Amino acid sequence: MKITFLGATGTVTGSKYLITSGSKRVLVDCGLFQGLKQLRLKNWARLPIDPASIDAVVLTHAHIDHTGYLPLLVKNGFNGRVYCSSATRDLCEIMLPDSAHLQEEEARYANKRGFSKHNPALPLYTQEDAARAVALLTPVELEETVEVVPGVTIKLSPAGHILGASLVLLKDSETSILFSGDLGRMNDPLMLPPTPVAEADYLVVESTYGDRLHDQSTPDERLAEIINRTARRRGVLLVPVFAVGRAQELLYYIHKLKKQGLIPDIPVYLNSPMAVDATDIFMRHAGEHKLNATECREIMQTARMVNSVEESQALNEINHPVIILAASGMASGGRVVHHIKAFGPDPRNTILFAGYQAAGTRGAAMINGATSVKIHGGYVPINAEVEFISSFSAHADYNEILHWLDNFSAPPKRTFITHGEPIAADALRLRIEERFAWNVTVPEYLESVDL
Incomplete structure (x- = not known):
């Protein structure tokens, strides 16, 4: 061999x-x-x-x-x-x-x-x-x-x-x-x-x-702090997510924090048709993870599912507190790139990374302090707050x-x-x-x- x-x-x-x-x-x-x-x-x-x-x-x-x-x-x-x-x-x-x-x-x-x-x-x-x-x-x-x-x-x-x-x-x-x-x-x-x-x-x-080593605390507290801080600024929380795994985990924590009254009941959008489908597959494979069917359904109901391009584009016009989860997780492609162009320049907003960022990706650049990132041939200023929670890994x-x-x-x-x-x-x-x-x-x- x-x-x-x-x-x-x-x-x-x-x-x-x-x-x-x-x-x-x-x-x-x-x-x-x-x-x-x-x-x-x-x-x-x-x-x-x-x-x-x-x-x-x-x-x-x-x-x-x-x-x-x-x-x-x-x-x-x-x-x-x-x-x-x-x-x-x-x-x-x-x-x-x-x-x-x-x-x-x-x-x-x-x-x-x-x-x-x-x-x-x-x-x-x-x-x-x-x-x-x-x-x-x-x-x-x-x-x-x-x-x-x-x-x-x-x-x-x-x-x-x-x-x-x-x-x-x-x-x-x-x-x-x-x-x-x-x-x-x-x-x-x-x-x-x-x-x-x-x-x-x-x-x-x-x-x-x-x-x-990962932070040994659960991400609940940090996530709640970031959501509340952004909401107080009347900003948008944009989370680049991996459609499989991280999207479902974030919905789990957001649902949990809302249920406990630790964050405001602001709208949550899952802007990734693939993440929507992946969440459905997650439900179909009960027994291969820790959640039961009821918990899976509750998680899915936490977010409004965005499918069409028109719905995705409409999110870029939002001017009030919302949470948007969009792929890809390293901001290397997908719908989140268009959202970064829309929300990155505004200091009221927050871009939260919740997973490993490979060298050379926009995500790695932003968590390392980049003041602008190249998107579609031009540079977009990043004035939004940029956060990273390593314990989501x-x-x-x-x-x-x-x-x-x-x-x-x-x-x-x-x-x-x-x-x-x-x-x-x-x-x-x-x-x-x-x-x-x-x-x-x-x-x-x-x-x-x-x-």
Whole structure:
């Protein structure tokens, strides 16, 4: 068995791991690079391997940095099965077409306004490509061993993080390797904790927060303070959200704070058709998270669902206190970008980030104090208050990762640290070496290792 790292090295995005066993090739995750331009350009570059030579794909979860390259893989020749959990399949059925739609819309907008360097600007892939990718999705039951190609099996186990997120244990006749995907929190308000694992020959573990600890308090108090402060200024609270996971968690907390009378009963808008659909899927998969059907319905009723473009545009004219949740979570695209143009210049307003912001994204720039951000070819002043609540994160911090690793009864032969910025990845490497004395590596992009 051999592993080749095609993404998530030196960055938290672009997850792709090629496993070769004999003549068979299995790709674990198929994500888009996001953030810095030099990373995003990799999405447009030729994949270092022929997509048609890949026999199967296995997805850890539905987030675009783990799945968003799949339509392009299909466009360029892949035609095998894509294995994932049932909830991941349901989420990808809305997320991949949405990703394609956003790219088509951005290309159209660039051509209309003439701010692209390319003439004409083209989408990375189309909704037709996304539909072909969705047709290949093959759900498997959690904790069941499934042969994905002759001689190679997988077993998916809950990883926390978001609905459907899975640990992937991949085996051939001689070797096993465990992929953590994105590892969830031990005490997440919505998701169950990640499944303990006792053994694997090799381990690939994420390191998004490999150098940091989350605030141990719940976000209730900070969120209430920010909402109340903004409302007193007669401002708008704009929250860039990840449509899957973070949107539902924020609605949960806003509903809770309203019910307790700790914030005013101001209107809440969920301006993301995908987040609306994802919340419905969340309801359909009761038993895979901590909320019952009644709680799910109450959360959905907390916000007014915005679907049409006209409704979205009308929100930009609001001049009284409201809360707007809109994708994307790093302000890298989607409807929230138009809202930042509308609300960013006004100091009465607040832009609240509630999740990890990858280097090079507008979100990272704003939480680091940028006074303006580039949107649609021009610069928008950011006079609004900018806030960040780290305790909303759906990723385990380094203590939670170490706690999960404590479950191993024997050390893996080698542990690979991926899905982290360089400082975070190396910090986790050092902590694992010091605590467990394991053989730990931070791999490079395109590095191949014989297992």
